[in-house]
Amino acid sequence: MANYKQVNVIDRIQQLYRQGRSQRASAAELGVSRNTVARYLASNPEPPGQTGCHSTQAATKEKGTTCPVLSDEATHGVAQFETDSAEPEATHGVAQFETDSAEPEATHGVAQFESVSAEPEATHGSAVAPASRPPVVDKRSGCAQYASEILAAHAQGLSGRRIYQDLGDAGFTGSYASVKRFLQRNRETSPPVPFRRLIKLAGQEMQVDYGQGAWVRDERGRRRKTHLLCCVLSFSRRIYCEVSYRQDSESFIRGMENAFRHFCGVTATVVIDNLKAGVIRPCNFDPVLNPKCHDFAMHYGTCILPCRPRIPWHKGRVENVVGYVQNNALAGRTFPSVNAQNTFLWTWQDKVSDHRFHGTEKRHVIDMFHEEKASLQPLPASIFAAFSEELRKVHSDGHVEVQGAYYSVPPEYTSQEVWACHDGRHVRIMSKDLKELALHARQERGRTSTAAGHVPPVKVYLPERGSHWLLEQIEKSIGPGARAWGETVVLSRQAAAPKVLHGLLHLRKAHAAATIEFVCNLAITRGETCYQALKALLEERGDKRQPALPFQSEHELIRPLKEYNHLIDYKDIFP
Structure with a gap:
């Protein structure tokens, strides 16, 4: 019972x-x-x-x-229902529902639903359900009377917070949590879109990412945080990792370089994250690399490709590797120094990670690497030269300051920002789009290096060009006699000679070249090397050239002369 x-x-x-x-x-x-x-x-x-x-x-x-x-009569456990035409006949255990066309035939244990166009085929123990699921509405919910408005707004792509705000204007007194629950109950479920597993060819790609390394407790007892750099070959999944105290560009580049040396080759591309040490301006389509990373890629003949911002699964292989290294190699360990941690990691790579069995490829990693090694590009003859880069603004005098010294740039970059890359011997100035502007030798603090051509022509004083250049200009514009006099001036006057030669060129504006040539030959015979003596000889000759005055025969304010012909009686002029 x-x-x-x-x-x-x-x-x-x-x-x-x-x-x-x-x-x-x-x-x-x-x-x-x-x-x-x-x-x-x-x-x-x-x-x-x-x-x-x-x-x-x-x-x-x-x-x-x-x-x-329900009708009032029921027999043998059978309920009869009203129809629009006539009272249906009931059979054992069968409930008949109204239709728009004709009375349906009933079979044992089958319930037939109303249809608009055609009569559905019924089978034992089955029912034909509507095509779309109607909304689930709890009558006690405050959203019940606004169900249609909420669903229509959600179908337009509006968020739950926006729908709640709009309902408040319509008199809704419920809470935001009530709207969220209503949307969750009516959420359309669809099958998830599968991830696409990308197949990489041998030697095609290396992925690089940072994670947190094990703590280092130095000799003073201080705990210092380390940064774990992981590099993985996308084809063979072989790993190289090392730790450092900083995530600057120097540590980042040296880590990738050590990975290439460890793999004994270079991949065609390197996929990195959008860290500041590698990318100075992230972009989905054309990111701007750090100048040092750009030069590093050029040196090794590879291409650095940053992944899209905030989408880490575009480099999913190295994302998984970072967790694998942290959990398998470094979990629960503390090291006395960075060198000790790196030594342990390199030993762990050779003994553990290289010999792991990859579940997807069904092979050992070291066997896949031997297959990939032949596809790697050869290493360059030398390592990448270490240098530092700084973003500097060009001063009003056309120079940038790099560690206390000043270096010139082309005049059109005045007051703009440029990259200054320097090492122990050279300073290279580059624009923000990584175009080389100037290359200088490293100067001591307080010194200035100005390259030829970086001074605007309007700011160049002619004596600065030197006596040799001035003598060539004198011979071209005046003649060989003037050059001969200029050479005697250079021998006798020395440091003051450029200014005197500049004065000789200046005389060309007021005197004819032949006159200056005659006077210079006369000054040579008299032994005169003074500019004032040469000028006095020109005044004695008194043939100062009158500058030609240009006259215009036609102008918009002047009438043509032919219009005055009828006013002139030529018989009086020419009898």
Whole structure:
């Protein structure tokens, strides 16, 4: 004999379920646990001994259909329902539903749903469900009367917070959590889109990423954080890793260089993250690399390709490798120095990581590397030269300051920012798009290096060009006699000679070249090397050239002369 109380609880659970109560509310009302309610609904969704509309109401509430009205007569457990045309005939255990066309034929244990166009084919124990799932609405929820508005706004792509704000303007008094629960209950479930596993060729790619290394406790007892650099070949999955105290460009480049030396070759591309040591301006389409990384890639003949910002799975192989190194090699360990940690990592690579069995490829990593090694590019003859880079602004005098010394740049870059890359011997100035502007020898603090051509022509004083250049200009514009006099001036006047030669060129503006040539030959015979003496000889000749005055025969303010012909009587002029 069944427990009467237990049967009543089961019936009550089914009744509350048909009324649309949630499992939480049913458990609170009946004083049982939620697991009990869920267990009875899962094992016996319909109350025993009941058929017809009671079982149909629960289904129709979920399906969005309307339960027909019960008739007063029922025979042999069969419920008859009203139709628009005539009273249907009932058969054993069959409930007939109204249709728009004709009376459906009933079969044992089959419930037929209304159809608009054609009569569905029914099979034993099955029902044809609607094409789309109607919204799930809890009548006790404050969102019940706004269900259509919420679903329409959500279909337009509006967020839950935006929908809640718009409902507040329409008089909604519920909470934001109520709107979230309503959207969660009506969320359309779709199969997840599978990830695409990219296949990389041998020697094609190396992925690089940073993680946190093991702590270092130095001789003073201080705990220092380390940064773990991991490099992995995308084809063979062979690993190289090392730790450092900093994530600057120098440590980043030296780590990649050590990886190439460890692999005895260079890959065609290197995929990195958008860290500041490698990328100065992230971009989905054309990121701007750090100048040092750009030169490093040129030196090794590879191409550095930063992945898209905030999408780490574009370099998923190295992301997994960082976790593998942290959990397998470094977890629970502390080292006295960075060198000790690196020594341990390199030993671990040779003994553990190189001999692991890769589950996807079904091969050992070291065997795949031997296959890939022949596809790697050869290493360059020398290592990458170490240098430092700094972003500097060009001063108003056309120079940039690098560690206390000053170096010139082309005049069109005045007041702009440029990159200054320097080592122990040279200073290279580059624009922000990595175009080389100047190359200088390293100067001591306080010294200035100005390259030829970096001074604007309007700022060049002619004596600065030197006596040799001035003598060539004198011979071109005046003649050989003037050059001969200039050479005597250079021999006798020395440091003052450029200014005197500049004065000789200046005389060309007021005197004819032949006159200056004659006077210079006369000055040579007299032994005169002074500019004032040469000028006095020119004044004695008194043939100072009158500059030609240009006259215009036509102008918009002057009438043509032919218009004055009728005013002139030529007989008076020429009798």
